[in-house]
Amino acid sequence: MSKQIVKESMLIGGSWEERGKTISVYNPGTGEIIATVPAASVEDVYLAIARAKEGAKISAKLPIHERMRILHNAANWIEGNHELYAKTISQEGSKTIREARKEVNRCVETLRLSAEEARRIEGETIPFSQMQGHERRIGYVYRFPIGVVAAITPFNDPLNLVAHKIGPAIASGNAVIVKPATLTPLSAIRLAEAFEHAGLPDKILSVITGFGHEICDPLVEHKDVRLISFTGGYETGKSIIKKAGVKKVAMELGSNTPAIILNDANVELAVQSTVAGAFGVAGQNCLSVQRIYVQEQIYPMFLKKFVEQSSHLKLGNKSLETTDIGPMISTKEAERVEQWIKEATLEGAEILTGGNRIGTFIEPTVLIRVPKTSKIANEEVFGPVVMIEPIKTLSEGIESANNVQYGLQAGIFTSNLDSAFEAIGQLEVGGVIVNDCDVRIDAMPFGGVKRSGLGREGVRFAIEEMTEQKVVAIQLSNNS
Numbered sequence: 166m167s168k169q170i171v172k173e174s175m176l177i178g179g180s181w182e183e184r185g186k187t188i189s190v191y192n193p194g195t196g197e198i199i200a201t202v203p204a205a206s207v208e209d210v211y212l213a214i215a216r217a218k219e220g221a222k223i224s225a226k227l228p229i230h231e232r233m234r235i236l237h238n239a240a241n242w243i244e245g246n247h248e249l250y251a252k253t254i255s256q257e258g259s260k261t262i263r264e265a266r267k268e269v270n271r272c273v274e275t276l277r278l279s280a281e282e283a284r285r286i287e288g289e290t291i292p293f294s295q296m297q298g299h300e301r302r303i304g305y306v307y308r309f310p311i312g313v314v315a316a317i318t319p320f321n322d323p324l325n326l327v328a329h330k331i332g333p334a335i336a337s338g339n340a341v342i343v344k345p346a347t348l349t350p351l352s353a354i355r356l357a358e359a360f361e362h363a364g365l366p367d368k369i370l371s372v373i374t375g376f377g378h379e380i381c382d383p384l385v386e387h388k389d390v391r392l393i394s395f396t397g398g399y400e401t402g403k404s405i406i407k408k409a410g411v412k413k414v415a416m417e418l419g420s421n422t423p424a425i426i427l428n429d430a431n432v433e434l435a436v437q438s439t440v441a442g443a444f445g446v447a448g449q450n451c452l453s454v455q456r457i458y459v460q461e462q463i464y465p466m467f468l469k470k471f472v473e474q475s476s477h478l479k480l481g482n483k484s485l486e487t488t489d490i491g492p493m494i495s496t497k498e499a500e501r502v503e504q505w506i507k508e509a510t511l512e513g514a515e516i517l518t519g520g521n522r523i524g525t526f527i528e529p530t531v532l533i534r535v536p537k538t539s540k541i542a543n544e545e546v547f548g549p550v551v552m553i554e555p556i557k558t559l560s561e562g563i564e565s566a567n568n569v570q571y572g573l574q575a576g577i578f579t580s581n582l583d584s585a586f587e588a589i590g591q592l593e594v595g596g597v598i599v600n601d602c603d604v605r606i607d608a609m610p611f612g613g614v615k616r617s618g619l620g621r622e623g624v625r626f627a628i629e630e631m632t633e634q635k636v637v638a639i640q641l642s643n644n645s
Contacts, residue, residue: 171200173350175374176357177209178216179367184209188374190351192256193525194483194492199256202350205375210383213342213371217313218389220340220368225310227366229283232336236280238363240273243356250355252484254324257349259447259491261483272325272356275607278624279332286337286628293638304638310338311413311631312391315384317344317377317405319397320494321449323352329607330394331356331370333627342371342390344381348494350374385409392631396451398545399571399616415620415630417612419545420451420573423566424602425588426459426467427559430578434600436470438576439551442603444478444529447490448549452574452603455546457553458562464555468517468533471553475529476518490549492525499525502548506530509541519549543569559584567593573613576602595621 173190174181184203192199203209227235243250247269254265288307293299316330327343334341345353350372357372373380385393385405392413395405399419406414424442426435442454459467478489493499503522509532510516519530527549535542535552542552556562566575574596577588589597595613598604605611612621620630 170198173200173202173354173374175203175205175209175354176361176370176372177213178220178371179369182209188347188350188376190257190348193259193348193494196525200351202354202374205373205380207380207383209373209375210380210387213373214313214384214387214389216368217340217342217371220366220370221310221312223366224335224340224369225338227338229286232283232338233280235360235363235365236276236283236332236335239356239359239365240276240280242359242362243269243276244273250324250352253351253355255483255491257351258320258323259449259483259494261485261488261491263486263488264446264491268322268325271607272328275325275328275624276332278608279328279336282333282625282628283336285625286632288634291636291638301641301643302638303641304636306634306636308337308629308632309635311633312339313389314339314341314392314394314631315344315390316341317381317384317393317395317397318346318353320346320349321446321451323349324356325607326396327353327356329622329624329627331360333624333631335360335365335369336624337628337631339631340369342373342384344373344375344377344384347374347376381405382408394622394627394630396622402618413630415622415627416618417451417622418616418618419571420453420613420617421455421543421545421569421571422452422574422576422602423456423458424454424576425556425559425562425566425578426457426463427562427577427579427581427584428460428462429580429584430463431580431600432463432467432470435578436467436474438578438601438603440471440474440478442576443551444475444490444549445603447493447527449494449547450603452605453547454576454602455551456542456566457551458556458565459553460559460562461555461557468553472517472531475531478529480523480526480528490526490529493527493548494525496525498548499527502527502546502550505541505546505548506532506550509535509539512536512539514539514541514552537568545571559587563588563591567591570616571613572615573617574598574602574604
């Protein structure tokens with residue numbers, strides 16, 4: 166007996182909508198269809214924007230305590246249905262069930278942080294009398310909602326990265342239209358359901374499902390969309406900026422994360438951290454460790470331990486508690502990573518473990534002697550592949566770490582504070598992690614430099630992007 170496929174709806178300004186044209190959602194580990202979602206049209210985009218314009222007015226007038234109540238209620242709903250959300254993430258994406266549960270926990274935290282930050286959208290006074298002729302003037306600055314936010318989200322964190330758009334938008338009194346990744350729309354739909362149960366007024370939130378090449382351009386180009394919050398690849402981000410026109414953009418783009426391991430590091434800690442950082446979510450993480458530079462004295466020992474731990478990771482069924490690594494998001498992506506590995510070996514790189522593709526699965530792959538000109542050394546592989554190279558000095562490690570066009574985050578392992586602070590000062594990244602790597606909490610500012618993006622995410626920092634400053638200046642009478 167064939168399994169019944171779930172037919173999902175999309176949310177357009179408070180109304181759940183179906184369409185004749187649909188998109189199939191697959192489990193990338195098995196290839197089976199698990200659901201269909203509507204394929205939104207350009208007309209659907211315009212409808213969502215029209216409703217969002219009305220929703221922005223409703224949202225801006227919501228008292229802070231009401232915004233907080235809604236956000237807390239949504240968080241509570243997700244927490245109360247924790248396993249449903251975890252299974253949704255794992256079924257439609259690459260995460261193992263253990264990884265998916267962690268993402269649900271983070272989503273709950275993100276929404277609760279959003280509720281708390283709603284009470285802290287503050288302004289400041291301006292001492293106008295600092296300038297001659299303004300002695301009788303007082304004033305202040307306050308922040309007001311930007312209006313309609315368009316949020317375009319990726320497949321690798323299909324719940325929490327959507328929460329990082331919706332939560333701050335609602336906290337700051339905006340309306341938001343979410344375009345989730347075509348491959349993983351179900352988690353965003355479940356998140357919208359949580360807000361419906363939480364009592365969010367209609368028209369404030371839309372989740373439109375569809376093909377990006379059909380509906381993203383009219384969304385980002387529309388004059389009534391005042392902020393585009395995008396998480397994804399560099400080339401797509403660059404295209405959005407060209408098309409957006411005069412409006413705010415927040416971009417969390419690609420990476421090629423380095424880690425530097427010095428002779429005085431705790432080798433066991435460094436191996437454990439970098440193995441997890443390189444191969445978690447099958448390497449499909451914007452913070453995935455892709456390049457590791459190890460000082461020569463400990464390089465042989467580090468390499469041996471790293472390969473040993475990597476070779477013991479279990480690849481396979483995402484639903485099993487014992488599985489460490491799930492599939493790539495699609496066969497196309499798995500084939501791309503396989504090709505990058507082959508290209509590197511043809512250019513002189515050596516595979517110490519892994520390197521093989523089984524359907525959508527790529528074995529955890531460790532490369533050495535990768536030429537600096539190789540694509541895999543310079544671009545974001547977004548797969549379970551890491552290169553490990555020896556260095557003589559910290560300066561050499563910093564130079565190598567900086568020698569790419571990305572700069573999201575970097576790790577350094579050392580017991581020497583001077584070395585740590587030298588790296589902190591010289592690494593060209595948005596975050597430096599000492600004695601760890603691949604670290605993000607949902608309250609921290611998150612973003613990068615160079616091709617890694619513009620602006621910062623993290624709830625409070627996203628709220629700054631989603632609000633504008635208004636100056637108020639009051640001239641007092643001369644009667645007193």
